Amino acid sequence: MEIVIKRVYEPYEESDGYRVLVDRLWPRGLTRARVHYNEWAKCLAPSTELRKAFGHDPAKWDMFQAKYVEELDANPEALAFAKKLAGPEVAAYPRVTLLYAARNEQENEAVVLAQWLPKHA
Numbered sequence: 001m002e003i004v005i006k007r008v009y010e011p012y013e014e015s016d017g018y019r020v021l022v023d024r025l026w027p028r029g030l031t032r033a034r035v036h037y038n039e040w041a042k043c044l045a046p047s048t049e050l051r052k053a054f055g056h057d058p059a060k061w062d063m064f065q066a067k068y069v070e071e072l073d074a075n076p077e078a079l080a081f082a083k084k085l086a087g088p089e090v091a092a093y094p095r096v097t098l099l100y101a102a103r104n105e106q107e108n109e110a111v112v113l114a115q116w117l118p119k120h121a
Contacts (some may be wrong), residue, residue, distance in 0.1 A: 001085055002095040003117055005110040009101070012036035017093035022110055024048065027101035037099060043077035046109050061107045068112050072120075082120035 008027045019037045024045035054064040072078045102108035
């Protein structure tokens with residue numbers, strides 16, 4: 001299973017495969033039709049408390065990653081989603097694209113998820 005990440009504001013491409021929005025909040029300025037997503041997996045998003053504590057501050061990136069992985073490991077819905085990616089519904093797609101809205105392309109929840117999901121599928 002190939003997992004890639006992409007900003008939700010980038011254009012849809014058929015090669016994106018199974019597209020999953022991984023933010024808890026809907027991205028500003030976009031309609032549901034424009035996003036072209038297969039699933040909105042709010043269960044994968046970091047908690048509101050963690051998201052606010054991180055605040056996209058690069059100095060807090062290490063703390064965010066550690067606490068987010070703890071949240072994912074303790075979240076049965078996230079573990080079930082990881083197993084689903086290995087199932088027949090998603091296996092028909094060439095890849096899974098995790099969509100996120102953050103401006104920072106190197107330090108956001110999709111980066112952590114792209115590393116975490118294959119280990120739990």
